[in-house]
Amino acid sequence: MTTSIALGKPLRAGSPLGYRLAAAFLVLVVAAAALAPLLAPYEPDAVDFAASLAPLSPGHPLGADQSGRDLLSRVLYGARTSLLGPLGLLAIASVLGVALGTLAAWHRGWADAVVSRLTDVMYAFPGLLFVVLVVAVFGNGTTTAVIALGLAYAPTIAKYTRSVALAECAKPYIEAYRVQGMGGFTICTRYLVPNLARSIVGYLVVLFGEGLMSLATLSFLGFGAQAPASDWGLMVKEGQPAIVQGAFLPVLVPGAAIALVVVCFNVIGVRLADRMGVRGS
Template identity: 40%
Template sequence: MTTTSAPGPVTGHAPEPAAAAPRRRTLRLLLRRPSTVVAVGFLLLLVLLAVLAPWISPHDPFAQDLADRFAPYSADHLLGTDDLGRDVASRLLYAIKLALLAPLISVGVALALGVPTGLWAGLSRGVVDAVLSRVADALLSLPGLAFALAIIAVVGPGLANVMVALGIVFAPSLFRVVRGAAMAVAEEPFIDSARSIGSPTSRVLWVHVLPNVSAPLLVQATILMGLALLSEAGLSFLGLGVQPPEASWGSMLRTAYENQFEAPLSVLPPGIAVVVTVLAFNTLGDAIRDAMTARGRR
């Protein structure tokens, strides 16, 4: 009669999922760069300030005091006041929400338009690819800002309209990135295997192709966030974005420009905010690209 002993306790840790290892390696590569840590920390700080703005703003950002126009930097007005006597620091804090919301809307619209069409064109080829590529080439040949201005002239000014217009402008660039990556993935054997077992095209696109094109898509989307913020600031500077009395960094720059002789330093707070935030988005995009490239070489 044979006896079997009870299995002993299992030692060690469970094996790391195959999909988690590349993500961990990419995260480690990102965190090795001090510039990336600073950029991510700055963007997280902006999110925190946008949430806490109603509680930490020293003054009502819409309250006017014409007797205190262009007040200098002081303990009461940390960044002075504008042409209507409104506290610049409070308006700068309240404008953070729009500065973060605007890129999210425009890049979201671009992703909604560019990703499905790019996946479809890259996987289908043929007539579908030819037609969609020619449309994207035609849109890319147009000056982006001028095309956005044409859309705004039809639908009218306002933050939502401006961001949708910018999303349409950004969509062709995302289409080209996704299409090129999808064409490379479409040649892989696992795509043929998925088709051979009867997987519909929609499942092949979203389950097999999209995860494999997410790396270049993430890089492009991050860089477009900075470009969207810069474009929104430019359009708000022209009076086509956020409408008064709402505060935005672009409209604050316009006010500072119009009153540059009365308050020469008023251009600094919104100008520095735009420059540093765009730089943070671009730094994060460059870091993600470098990390993806370094991971691919291993």
């Protein structure tokens, strides 16, 4: 993946400059989200119909939406849910995926066959359809969307964990601990999984941007965050009617925030994956 800078020289995603720029931008985004109450000029849900669809101005640095809500304030507050959501879903997916992948690699045989068939079935089932079914049963909302996506991502992490755990299980130290009479659960929790952590964390960074985009998509479709939340995906959905009136800022501002954060996480993920030797399964 490549991009171009003003001078026309290619800036590779994995280059040190691209990595540093992406990391610096994400640090700013995280800091802005943490300091949103101090940085935001207005409350995110403060309505002012006199400022409806206001353009860029000192009073509204990024404009305002149809209800006159300040877009800068909403983007700053929305960064919290938009960044914490992917962390939550990856945490759920990691617990399930690492456990299943390690179980399959350690026991082999029937356990490996069961986990492999389970992941194959989940891959054959469209992820979005699975999430929609979960939402239909348990209702809309950010929590439901995070849990549903966590379950949907678990097979991907399980498959990757199994591949790296198989190679790790073949190393001499595993057999040495077995000869000493140490149980399989102890070996896995104390030695095997911690030794896999480096590769797994690198892989999760690669998945973070995809998770953010998935949550934003669910919010855009009405299955994730609900009004009056300032989630970025929901902001894009709510800003669509303004396009008919020639106002693009209500869609462009949150859309650009999503795109920039996803691209930066992908740049950092590619860099970390190259340095850690991470490869998708």
